[in-house]
Amino acid sequence: MMLVISGIVFYKNHSRYRKLSCDGIVELTDDFAPRSFTYSELEKVTDGFREEVGRGSFGAVYKGTILNGQKVVAIKRLEKVLAEGEREFQTEMKSVDWNLPEEEAILEEWAYHCFEAGDLAKLVGDEEFDKKQVERMVKLGIWCIQDEPSLRPSMKKVLLMLEGTVDIPIPPSPDCFLSMI
Numbered sequence: 001m002m003l004v005i006s007g008i009v010f011y012k013n014h015s016r017y018r019k020l021s022c023d024g025i026v027e028l029t030d031d032f033a034p035r036s037f038t039y040s041e042l043e044k045v046t047d048g049f050r051e052e053v054g055r056g057s058f059g060a061v062y063k064g065t066i067l068n069g070q071k072v073v074a075i076k077r078l079e080k081v082l083a084e085g086e087r088e089f090q091t092e093m094k095s096v097d098w099n100l101p102e103e104e105a106i107l108e109e110w111a112y113h114c115f116e117a118g119d120l121a122k123l124v125g126d127e128e129f130d131k132k133q134v135e136r137m138v139k140l141g142i143w144c145i146q147d148e149p150s151l152r153p154s155m156k157k158v159l160l161m162l163e164g165t166v167d168i169p170i171p172p173s174p175d176c177f178l179s180m181i
């Protein structure tokens, strides 16, 4: 069985993550810096994954101690990631309609084509939708998938556009920049 280990350490007391300097600026302490652990190190600090403290959808969380037993930590052992990932991939492969014409098989080109043609219903399928809202989302989506990174909006702009604080200009075709070269 493939076993993937993730050793992410959560210190119980969050205030220990950081210390405030005199002028109030947060400084990182050594404790805060991320570090990696080998499987055997994690096995050792959890005493052979002895005490399970909880369970998430991807695996169990165990109690462990580091720094010579001075710090109690929670260590999550991922158990299903590879198997799940493979299953999801296979499911998605099965759901792809390989008989689509080529222009529809390239999703971004097809989406842009529908947007240009004003055929938003095709993008949404059978669901009822608010035309204005969908048009805004599609425009924003097309801005975000521009092949040329400098054309993509910053996260700040994306938020302003999502809020409706700023208008969303009509985007060019995602591959327009590269096709000009």
Ligand SMILES: Nc1ncnc2c1ncn2[C@@H]1O[C@H](COP(=O)(O)OP(=O)(O)OP(=O)(O)O)[C@@H](O)[C@H]1O
Residues within 6 Å of the ligand: 010, 011, 053, 054, 055, 056, 057, 058, 059, 060, 061, 073, 074, 076
């Ligand atoms: N730092 C911690 N201290 C004590 N118990 C913890 C800690 N972290 C997680 N646990 C326990 O482990 C359980 C699972 O935590 P986990 O982080 O895996 O949850 P999750 O985010 O729902 O999982 P997943 O992302 O796999 O769906 C928690 O519900 C809790 O009981």
